[in-house]
Amino acid sequence: MTVLAESDQFARELRRWRARRRFSQLDLAIRADTTQRHLSFLEQGRSRPGRAMVVRLAESLELSLRERNELLLAAGYAPVYAESSLDAPELGPVREALERILDGHMPYPAVVVRPYGELAAANAAFDVLTEGAAPALLEPPVNVLRLALHPDGMARRVANLAEWGRHITGSLRAQAWQSPDRRLEELIAELDGYLPGQDPSAAHLGFAVPLRLRVREGELRLITTLTSFATAVDVTLSELRLEAFLPADESTAAILGARRSTERTASAEDVPEAFPG
Numbered sequence: 028m029t030v031l032a033e034s035d036q037f038a039r040e041l042r043r044w045r046a047r048r049r050f051s052q053l054d055l056a057i058r059a060d061t062t063q064r065h066l067s068f069l070e071q072g073r074s075r076p077g078r079a080m081v082v083r084l085a086e087s088l089e090l091s092l093r094e095r096n097e098l099l100l101a102a103g104y105a106p107v108y109a110e111s112s113l114d115a116p117e118l119g120p121v122r123e124a125l126e127r128i129l130d131g132h133m134p135y136p137a138v139v140v141r142p143y144g145e146l147a148a149a150n151a152a153f154d155v156l157t158e159g160a161a162p163a164l165l166e167p168p169v170n171v172l173r174l175a176l177h178p179d180g181m182a183r184r185v186a187n188l189a190e191w192g193r194h195i196t197g198s199l200r201a202q203a204w205q206s207p208d209r210r211l212e213e214l215i216a217e218l219d220g221y222l223p224g225q226d227p228s229a230a231h232l233g234f235a236v237p238l239r240l241r242v243r244e245g246e247l248r249l250i251t252t253l254t255s256f257a258t259a260v261d262v263t264l265s266e267l268r269l270e271a272f273l274p275a276d277e278s279t280a281a282i283l284g285a286r287r288s289t290e291r292t293a294s295a296e297d298v299p300e301a302f303p304g
Contacts, residue, residue: 037102038072044088058087078104091206092265110262121264134287137271143214144172156181176221186239192222194236237275244282248275
C-alpha cells in the first residue's frame with residue numbers, strides 16, 4: 028500500500044512538472060536518457076523509479092535543488108542535497124568569499140539575498156539604499172524587495188518607480204512560473220500594490236532598466252548584476268543571490284566615490300551584520 032501511494036504521488040508530480048516545462052513525453056525521455064515507454068509507465072504509476080532515475084528526471088526538468096529533494100521524497104527516497112544553515116562551519120569559506128566580494132565592490136552597493144528577498148549580508152554602501160526608510164523596514168530580517176518598493180522605503184526616492192518596480196516584479200513572476208510558490212505569489216501581489224501605473228513613454232537603457240535614485244547630491248543611475256552559485260550542491264547555497272549595483276554614468280560613479288572618501292565608516296547600526304546567525 029505504501030509503495031503504491033508513493034508511486035502515485037511521484038507519478039502526479041512527474042506529470043505536473045513535465046506539463047509545467049511544456050515537454051512531451053518523448054522530449055523528457057530523451058533528456059533523461061530513457062524510453063518514452065518507461066516514462067509513460069512512471070507517469071501512470073505502473074513502474075517505480077530508482078533513485079538515480081529520479082535524479083536524472085529532476086535534472087532534466089531543470090528543477091531547483093529544493094524541488095529535486097521534494098521529487099525524491101515523493102518517490103519514497105531520502106533527499107540527496109543537503110540544506111545547511113548559512114552560519115554552519117562547512118559554509119565558512121563561502122561566507123568569507125562573499126564578504127570579500129562585498130568589500131571589493133565598494134564604493135558601490137552590493138547585497139546577498141536569500142529567497143523571498145531576505146537580506147543575508149550587505150556592504151557599507153548599502154546605506155545609500157536605506158536613507159530615509161522607515162525603521163520598521165530595516166528591522167531584521169530586512170526584506171530588500173519590500174524595502175525597494177514600499178512607499179516608506181526607497182520608493183519615495185525612485186524617479187522611475189513604475190518602470191523599475193515592474194522590472195523587479197516581472198523577474199519575480201518569471202521565477203514563480205519556473206517554480207510555482209504560493210508565498211512568492213503573495214509577495215508579488217504585495218509588491219504590485221505599491222506600484223503606480225506604467226508610463227508608456229518611459230525610456231531606459233537598451234540593455235537594462237536603471238534605478239534612478241534621488242540622493243542629496245543629485246540623482247544616481249544604477250544598473251544591477253545578479254550572481255548565483257550555479258554548481259552548488261547545497262540547497263541553502265544554491266538559493267543565495269548576490270546583487271551588485273553598478274554606476275550607469277560617470278556622475279553616479281563620482282557621487283558614490285565621493286561619499287566613501289568623505290564619510291566615516293558606517294556603524295553597526297547602519298549596516299546589517301554580515302551573515303547573522
